[in-house]
Amino acid sequence: MISSKASLLLIAPAxxxxxxxxxxxxxxxxxxxxxEEEAQTWGIGNFLKAWEYYSADILFSLVIVxxxxxxxxxxxxxxxxxxxxxxSGWAVTLLRWLYRWPLFIPFVVAAQVMRTFxxxxxxxxxxxxxxxxxxxxxxASYLDWRGIVITFVWKQTPFVTLLVAGAMAAMDRAMIEAxxxxxxxxxxxxxxxxxxxxxxxxxxxxxxSYVTMMSVLSxxxxxxAQQPTMLxxxxxxxxxxxxxxxxxxxxxxxxYLMTAGVAWIYLRGELQTRGGAA
Amino acid sequence: MSSRIAKLxxxxxxxxxxxNAAQAETLVVVTGGSENMVDYVTxxxxxxFEEQNPGWTVKSLGTGPGDAGSQAVLEKLTAQKDQPTxxxxxxxxxxxxxxxxxxxxxxxxxxxxxxxxxxxxxxxAKMALGTDVDGYVMPMxxxxxxxxxxxxxxxxxxxxxxxxxxxxxxxxxxxxxxGIKNGMSGVAFATAWIYAFGGSDPKxxxxxxxxxxxxxxxxxxxxxxxxxxxxxxxxxxxxGTLDMLNRGEIAMGPVWxxxxxxxxxxxxxxxxxxxTLPEPGMPGQPYYYAIPAKTAHAEAARKFIxxxxxxxxxxxxIVKKFNWYPxxxxxxxxxxxxxxxxxxxxxxxxxxxxxxxxxxxPLGPFFTDLMDQYETEVSN
Numbered sequence: 087m088i089s090s091k092a093s094l095l096l097i098a099p100a101x102x103x104x105x106x107x108x109x110x111x112x113x114x115x116x117x118x119x120x121x122e123e124e125a126q127t128w129g130i131g132n133f134l135k136a137w138e139y140y141s142a143d144i145l146f147s148l149v150i151v152x153x154x155x156x157x158x159x160x161x162x163x164x165x166x167x168x169x170x171x172x173x174s175g176w177a178v179t180l181l182r183w184l185y186r187w188p189l190f191i192p193f194v195v196a197a198q199v200m201r202t203f204x205x206x207x208x209x210x211x212x213x214x215x216x217x218x219x220x221x222x223x224x225x226a227s228y229l230d231w232r233g234i235v236i237t238f239v240w241k242q243t244p245f246v247t248l249l250v251a252g253a254m255a256a257m258d259r260a261m262i263e264a265x266x267x268x269x270x271x272x273x274x275x276x277x278x279x280x281x282x283x284x285x286x287x288x289x290x291x292x293x294x295s296y297v298t299m300m301s302v303l304s305x306x307x308x309x310x311a312q313q314p315t316m317l318x319x320x321x322x323x324x325x326x327x328x329x330x331x332x333x334x335x336x337x338x339x340x341x342y343l344m345t346a347g348v349a350w351i352y353l354r355g356e357l358q359t360r361g362g363a364a
Numbered sequence: 365m366s367s368r369i370a371k372l373x374x375x376x377x378x379x380x381x382x383x384n385a386a387q388a389e390t391l392v393v394v395t396g397g398s399e400n401m402v403d404y405v406t407x408x409x410x411x412x413f414e415e416q417n418p419g420w421t422v423k424s425l426g427t428g429p430g431d432a433g434s435q436a437v438l439e440k441l442t443a444q445k446d447q448p449t450x451x452x453x454x455x456x457x458x459x460x461x462x463x464x465x466x467x468x469x470x471x472x473x474x475x476x477x478x479x480x481x482x483x484x485x486x487x488x489a490k491m492a493l494g495t496d497v498d499g500y501v502m503p504m505x506x507x508x509x510x511x512x513x514x515x516x517x518x519x520x521x522x523x524x525x526x527x528x529x530x531x532x533x534x535x536x537x538x539x540x541x542x543g544i545k546n547g548m549s550g551v552a553f554a555t556a557w558i559y560a561f562g563g564s565d566p567k568x569x570x571x572x573x574x575x576x577x578x579x580x581x582x583x584x585x586x587x588x589x590x591x592x593x594x595x596x597x598x599x600x601x602x603x604g605t606l607d608m609l610n611r612g613e614i615a616m617g618p619v620w621x622x623x624x625x626x627x628x629x630x631x632x633x634x635x636x637x638x639x640t641l642p643e644p645g646m647p648g649q650p651y652y653y654a655i656p657a658k659t660a661h662a663e664a665a666r667k668f669i670x671x672x673x674x675x676x677x678x679x680x681x682i683v684k685k686f687n688w689y690p691x692x693x694x695x696x697x698x699x700x701x702x703x704x705x706x707x708x709x710x711x712x713x714x715x716x717x718x719x720x721x722x723x724x725x726p727l728g729p730f731f732t733d734l735m736d737q738y739e740t741e742v743s744n
Binding site: 139140141143205206207227308311313314326327329 | 430431432438543545546593598599600601604611612743
């Protein structure tokens with residue numbers, strides 16, 4: 087058994103790294119969002135400008151990420167549910183093998199893949215035309231907000247599924263079997279028995295996905311040339327084109343608030359559950 | 365470490381150091397521009413300089429297209445401001461940011477120290493968007509934006525911006541441009557829009573003096589542009605517009621003339637595609653060669669720029685290989701050029717079109733206001 091002093095000493099290097107490489111730049115960025123460089127004062131000028139210029143993008147980011155998160159919840163529950171309750175052995179094996187693939191693909195590669203897949207004359211539309219399901223003139227490009235959502239969902243679903251399926255596998259199967267014996271259908275077992283028990287794991291996965299998607303630059307940059315676009319693109323634009331770190335920091339602060347909102351909801355839920363248990 | 369291994373390392377280190385000394389120097393050229401501009405230095409100009417100056421190596425670095433690429437160069441130089449020497453020897457940047465660098469004292473005057481300095485007389489070598497840059501820059505090339513279209517899909521080719529507006533409303537989604545965040549051809553289109561519909565005389569915007577009153581009609585023009593944007597396709601960049609034209613996903617869009625011809629020459633673009641310069645005209649801009657104030661290799665940098673702006677290189681590299689309009693006065697190129705290569709540049713856009721409809725971008729402050737208002741009025 088090591089003393090608490092010794093353990094502090096052991097984690098000190100990691101803590102120092104966290105403080106120096108993460109907390110300090112973050113704090114600096116949050117603080118300097120309030121710095122008005124030209125006027126040499128402190129204030130909320132950068133935020134007013136950010137809202138005046140990019141309010142549509144702020145709302146767009148919120149809608150896109152929320153929608154993607156909801157879809158990820160649906161898909162990951164469906165996949166994990168089938169892995170747990172599916173009766174066809176080969177289908178379960180195939181699914182288990184397939185669903186993890188996007189996990190190993192970086193966002194920037196996923197965006198590039200989707201660019202060739204979702205374009206008007208891309209692989210998806212070509213395949214549909216070849217199958218006779220669409221006429222060439224009916225094809226439409228999905229390289230807009232839909233493309234972002236599709237890429238996010240495709241990339242993040244395996245991550246949440248992995249967590250959720252793990253939690254489902256760790257459950258006591260007795261209750262599921264009892265419900266099956268009583269004649270309950272699989273959908274009902276999933277929603278009525280399994281989901282309530284793994285909801286915390288699901289929430290953790292979804293919140294991590296939400297935060298990750300909020301911070302991705304490559305996907306909106308490469309897929310969505312339209313307006314509005316996501317905050318990360320605007321931040322890169324303010325810095326690259328104008329060297330305007332003030333507004334970029336303000337946009338970062340807003341993105342931080344958006345993720346902090348989700349974290350707060352999660353923490354409140356956690357506290358209530360624990361409070362109830364205590 | 366045993367002494368044998370230590371000795372081995374020591375001798376290897378000595379060998380490395382002496383090899384470096386014998387190898388002479390590296391000239392660092394930083395280019396803010398599209399991929400084709402980086403290719404130009406890497407594939408053509410760099411090797412040519414190395415051949416003529418044994419012992420020298422040209423290291424070329426691209427920082428990306430549009431204002432962003434040149435802004436990166438500006439930030440790099442600003443960051444080194446207090447150092448005794450800087451690690452960048454030659455820069456290639458756009459008008460707006462070069463003007464800022466001159467104002468901030470980041471560049472040195474060199475044009476009268478090179479023999480090709482006298483070959484330039486154009487306004488672009490003296491003024492950049494209203495800022496006096498005389499002596500600090502040599503134009504690398506002049507480039508021009510125009511509207512590219514697919515004649516199979518566009519029968520009555522619009523000859524004016526008004527015509528483009530009507531055409532686009534009748535053909536939703538068939539006109540494509542890249543907004544203002546994805547490259548300068550989109551910015552050029554937005555500028556042309558203001559020249560055409562902004563209410564004031566475009567001459568005021570281009571020549572000054574700056575007067576915010578000249579922007580009175582902009583709000584209406586930009587509201588119109590916002591409506592126009594409802595019926596266009598946004599493309600992911602200068603190259604993206606050409607890509608989408610090539611795949612038939614759009615039928616018309618603003619492009620850079622040089623990029624258009626280079627892609628066509630490389631077989632990357634449908635040979636049937638054409639370009640036109642609509643009324644009242646579209647902007648173009650030079651890219652400049654400049655030398656940072658505290659470079660360690662000023663003499664080599666001047667030599668490099670003299671080579672790059674010599675009539676032979678301008679004829680062979682700029683016009684023939686890369687389809688740009690020359691940076692130095694065209695009269696000096698005639699001796700070095702065959703007629704066919706020269707004429708190729710003027711197939712669709714004639715010299716008369718150019719003299720009448722090729723415009724500069726507006727003065728710096730107007731330009732900044734335009735970008736700002738586009739973001740607040742059009743895209744938000």
